[in-house]
Amino acid sequence: MEKVFVEQFETLLEKYSELLVGESDEAVKEKVKAWALYSHIAKSMPALINHWSALYPEAREEMKQMIQEIKQLNEQHRKSIKK
Template sequence: MEKIFVQQFEALLEKYSELLVGESNEETKEKVKAWALYTHIAKSMPALAKHWNELYPDGKEEMKQIVGEIKQMNEKHRKSAQ
């Protein structure tokens, strides 16, 4: 990948994180990235997500925590924006 594309994509991820949860620090961006990718995989290839969940139960639990955290941050951000 070209360096310019990587920078442009990082800017997109930063803005998405900011709009979704109200912040865009590195840790939050990584969680948003994991959440977005896992959500896409679970919707487009549910059998793969199910297999991964069974293969890595500790990873599944971590993902559940990330999903819950993103959901909570999103709800808090939406309430503060009203």
């Protein structure tokens, strides 16, 4: 990938993270990126997710925790916007 594209895509991811959870630091961006990719794979190839989950149950648990964290951050962010 070209450097310019990577930088532009990172900008998109940063804004998406900010709008989704109200934060856009590197750790949050990485979690949002993993969550988005996992969600896409789960919708487009659920059998692959099932296979992966069976192979790596610890990673599956970590992903579940990450998903829960993003949901909580999103809810908190939405509540803070409504005030």
